[in-house]
Amino acid sequence: MKRNERLVDFTNYLINHPNKMLNLNKLSKRYEVAKSSISEDLVFIKHVFEDQGVGIVETFPGSLGGVRFTPYITDKMSQEMSEQLAKLLSEENRILPGGYIYLSDILGTPSNLKKIGQIIAHEYKDKQIDVIMTIATKGIPIAQSVAEILDVPFVIVRRDQKVTEGATLNVNYMSGSSSRVENMTLSKRSLSIGQSVLIVDDFMKGAGTINGMKSLVYEFDCFLAGVAVFLEGPFKGDRLVKEYKSILRVDSIDIANRSIDVKLGNIFENQPKD
Amino acid sequence: MKRNERLVDFTNYLINHPNKMLNLNKLSKRYEVAKSSISEDLVFIKHVFEDQGVGIVETFPGSLGGVRFTPYITDKMSQEMSEQLAKLLSEENRILPGGYIYLSDILGTPSNLKKIGQIIAHEYKDKQIDVIMTIATKGIPIAQSVAEILDVPFVIVRRDQKVTEGATLNVNYMSGSSSRVENMTLSKRSLSIGQSVLIVDDFMKGAGTINGMKSLVYEFDCFLAGVAVFLEGPFKGDRLVKEYKSILRVDSIDIANRSIDVKLGNIFENQPKD
DSSP, rough: OOOHHHHHHHHHHTTTSTTTOOHHHHHHHHHOOOHHHHHHHHHHHHHHHHHHEEEEEEESSSTOOOOEEEEEOOOOHHHHHHHHHHHHOGGGGEEEETTOOOTGGGOOOHHHHHHHHHHHHHHTTTOOOOEEETTTTTTHHHHHHHHHHHTOOOOEBBBBOGGOSSSSEEEEEEEEOOOOOOEEEGGGGGGTTTEEEEEEEEESSSSSHHHHHHHHHHHHTTEEEEEEEEEEEEOOOOSOOOEEEEEEEEEEEEEETTTEEEEEOGGGGTTOOH | OOOOHOOOOOHHHHTTTOOOEEEEEHHHHHHHHHHHHHHHHHHHHHHHHHTTTTTTEEOOOOOEEEEEEEOOOHHHHHHHHHHHHHHHOOOOOBBOTTTTTTOTTTGHHHHHHHHHHHHHHHHTTTTTOOOEETTTHHHHHHHHHHHHHTTTTTEESSOOGGGGGGGGEEEEOTTTOOOOOEEEEEGGGGGOOOOOOEEEEEEEESSSHHHHHHHHHTTTTTTTEEEEEEEEEOOSSSSSOOOOOOOOOOOOOETTTTTEEEEEEEGTTTOOOO
């Protein structure tokens, strides 16, 4: 393979193996060239990726060392993507009877989910995250998208007990909006002691559901890395969870005029410009 | 940007815009070079991608033309990935009380989901597919993975009616295993008349649930492009759906010895070698 061909293939290889330590000896075998040539290629790709905001290419010396590609977006890209999502959410036909907001189409479109995943992954880029947790149903696509970018597993909490989950750990929680006591359940094998868990969900009002997931994290003897939601809805009074990040925020819904005022969420408060 | 740099960036750009027609004039502007240079780059990238089994790069002439990158795997890659998944599924601690199989960890790991998505997308590569349909909960990650690769939306059928879905279309269906009549529901706005729908799910026994989704497809005046499941379980008697594709198959579960015999599914029956 000539150098140009190798650059094309190597670029593809890195992009398809994000967040993984790739061994330089193996790469040198793969391309049948000296390690020094691989290193030269990497310097070159690193430079292009950083210039174009694709991601970070890090090389680690030593026999256990190698190269790792970490996809990266800038604060500015994160904000631009959120503004695009806000525009989608502002479409007038999203208001349902009862003042609910229709999200299923947004959360069923891969390009939107990729944006949501990138924004959340970017927000927690300096934290150790071992696993993503969400609750069925609409949180799942968001959890999967974040998990893909961070290359970690995701686990799905359920409101109903299923025979296909084996032994489960169950907690009761207080729904923030309706003040009812409900139950949520997660398979015992989902988490290991000491893992760092990022909770994500599509929508948050009183944060009762998220508070329930927090108690599950602690019952599993795990740590909470953070809480991130796609959309923060209007809520009067104290939320059950104070520490969370939101991509978008809706303060009020005008049911008569079927319009909503969508703002950027608290991720973008006081954020320094790039 | 020099040619080598452009090749690296262009490779990244194509991989991140799969199945999309990209305008050559816009690309020529992006890289500030003549269209002829872009075309030369494309011939080069096309050649590397085809050699390495990355995907197909097609160029279309004319003012509305451009270039489209379609990710591609070979039959052999598809079979190898399925064998890797079969090995995971054969682990002995998956058998739950009642003879159920624990799948949640496999379906919560992005690298496995990517394989499942690629295998299914490969199987339907010659069909027009507008939208992926699945039913909550465990089918969702599979639907999302296939949808990402094909760059089409996915819709989630539910067993419970939710106020966040707006008007819904509901059908009754007969559960294949337990012969009970149940209900499933899908938001009216999920599908448009005449769309071609691929149904996917994690597990199939009697195919009652899949049969219910089929009737939903027809109630929406849509077409069925196909049915694909990750795992086909043991079932005595006639399945309610005869036409389906499976990645893996389990014929019997030995509860006493906690072992299952996992075989490749019918996708790989009579398949010609590459």
